[in-house]
Amino acid sequence: MNQITPIARATTPKDWETDQEVRWCPGCGDYAILKAVQRTMPEIGATPENTVFVSGIGCSSRFPYYMETYGFHTIHGRAPAVATGVKLANPDLDVWIITGDGDALSIGGNHTFHLIRRNLDCQVLLFNNEIYGLTKGQYSPTSAVGTRSPSTPYGSVDRPAQACAFALGAGARFVARAYDVSKDLSSVLKAAHGHRGTSFVEIFQNCIVYNADVFAGFTEKANAHHQLWLNNGEPMLFGSDKSGGVKGIALDRDRLELKVVDVVGGDWQAAGVLVHDVTNRSIAHMLVEMPFGPFPMALGVLYEDPSPTFEAAVMAQNASASEGKTPDLGKLLKKGQTWQVEKDGPSL
């Protein structure tokens, strides 16, 4: 988020809708995310004119057309770079990047990496549907091994990228996860907006046409016990008695890795369950890499530990380098060794 002028006026979710017809497939998870964002904007006190949505290419990247803000639908993979220029030109703007798994991790992987490492103050919402939707269903860099698609009729063979692990590896200071229809998406978005620096949010999004229900293993109501919602200062618990018992995440101190433990009678301390500390980078690395199946899906704010932002550093250096100097173009042009040519030849 940023230092925007305090709430100039209250808005309602309606104020954030455009007159454009939304063109996603009916039932697409993008609708839920759009609604969640439009619902969140008034709550965080954002103003439409100070807000800029920048996107790349893909289904998700149509997003800016539906937000009554400034919006820039750029080219494939380059939204982070365009957003960097926007923010450096005007650090007062509240910049959101909308991207997808192919956009951010395949064609734009380089820019995503550098955006995060520089820590530009912005929110990155990566809609991960594990497929190329707009180009009609090819497997993507996050697709599971064996994904059958028009370009992989015998199943994909390459190992998928893990978005949050990538972000942490790039040096992210804020990493969160949510899914499209989650009622907690809005609170994750608020946390992302509240963080100064690059806030990286992976949102699992159901592509109903080309990769339907690929996240059903934890997003279905019946599978809610496979969700591990992380809250700072609270134990890492999931499941319930109804789902076959409350479980927790503990640290296997010999192997330095996470393990699932049973919590009996609510005594999580006895079971050695970890308490979530958002500033613990080592545990965050383990959380983002937990294989789903043996482990639950870690959701919420996985890691947050602010550090100075890129645009602030650039502005500070611009200011300090300019201090005490009067920009005088005439003088600049005469810099260095000059000589005067009179009618009768030159002199020093």
Place this chain on the structure above:
Amino acid sequence: MATAVTEISTPESLANPPSQSVVVRFAGDSGDGMQLTGGQFTLSTALAGNDLATFPDFPAEIRAPQGTLFGVSAFQINFGSDEIDTAGDAPDVLVAMNPAALKTNVSALKLGGLIIADVGEFNERNLAKAKYDANPLEDGSLAKWQLVPINISQLTLEAVKPFGLGNKEALRCKNMWTLGLALWMFDRDRKPLVDWLNAKFAKKPELAEANIAALNAGHAYGETVEIGGQLRQSHVAPAPVSPGLYRTMTGAEAVAYGLVAGAQLAGLKMFFGGYPITPASSILHYLSGLKEYGVTTFQAEDEIAAIAAAIGASYAGSLGVTSSSGPGIALKTEAIGLAIMTELPLVIINSQRGGPSTGLPTKTEQSDLYQAVYGRNGDAPLPVIAARSPGDAFECAIEACRIATQYMTPVMLLTDGYIANAAEPWKVPDIVDYDPFPVSFLEEVPEGGFRPYARDNHLARPWVKPGTPGLMHRIGGIEKAQGTGNIDYSPANHQAMTDTRSNKVLGVNVPDQEVQLGEAGDTLAVVGWGSTFGPIHQAVRRARARGLKVAHVHVRHIWPTPANLGELLHSFGKVIVPEMNTGQFKTLLRDQFLVDARPLNKVSGQPFTIAEIEAAIAEHLA
């Protein structure tokens, strides 16, 4: 007045009208400091009031193995009492610091020209590295030139002995010794150089003193040693230039300053996105030091991010600028299309180099004209202008900023490796002489409602800064409806938008084409663009001095072309187009004007010589 040129009577020099100009080439190992020697000699030449042009020619490798043929670095300067437009054809004087430098450069030397060679470096090892079977200083193979062998290494070591430097450090002073000799040869003042050395080595006074001692020793050597006729002092009279304040200027510096001036005239802050690439990096370097002028520089992760960030900055209300060389421009191409589609101002500088692919990074070429004018997917027109000299690059950069902001369009400015690196004396302009072209952002909903793709009399759309209340809108690379800018794929709309984008660029206000020398209707026109200006101008001047009806037309506005260009070209009996490519501008001229333009092409990585153009003129007039 005695100059090397007037004293040497060779068939070649006799063929050219006598002029008060001298061409000196310093050549040595890339570790010998030849570029620095050349640069300082250039400064002293400028201070002596001569007009000049230079040509730095160095290897692509940063530290090529010592003594090898491909590790040779050379710096050529042409200076004189008359107008100088090129770095000169054949050198009158070659300073060769080792066998490899001699081997790679001697064939260019004018017949009867002077070779100053450091015999201290002509040992067996270095001769072998340069692939010499016998020592050329001794076997008579240099008989057609005047050879002055001097043990520069030894003399330098003696001169700096009192300062207790190690052998390697002491030998580094060789270039100053050589410069001292050169300054003596051309009757130059040593003081600016002494001041420069004192400043450069302010923290290491012993190095300053050693270098000054070497400089003085070289100078004293010229003064006291009798070599009998070959090495003599000459004085080239100051060139008659128009009164004013002068400095030396390279093209890269001129572009940087021109951009600062252009942004100022537009009343904008500048955002420069760059990625290191030869020979364009120096523009990024210069601008990085000018933050107090409202310049933000961003070294991006790659060429694409550099332009994408510049587009983002333009969108947010700054003047976005990016710069590169051919391979980098290729990477930026998709983003250039985005700037065309979203109709945002953007200045793109291409310092062209030899291609294709990595090509010849440190050599000059003009082979990106097709890329600039035609090289994008879709019908994607943008204005293209080309600078003809380092000083002209200043004017062109301002012009690029003007067109970009007044027409809401990306503009490509073409320079090349030669312009970027070469130095010429530059009369410092007075910035108040330039008409400002202030940008006005749209800040309120206009009467009849806000339409992001409404058109003004330039067919430009309004520029709205994010942050402006009430004017929120969305833009993108998808085809958009006329006026509203909403997504629109309909056939009639795409036709209309394509036509509008094209007409906007074709409607850019471009000054009429002037004839640089000669006049419309001459028997032959030599039509050039970019850095071929110098050799064409001199060749045409010489031809006209012989009474030939030859004109020189040099085009700055490559796209759109000046309105009168077609008629002008048709007025000449014949048109030849010298280019450092295989005929790209020639093709454009033929296409646009159905004129029988004849190509004259050179793609050796070296600029045209005057003689080459003269020969072409003679051939076409025969």
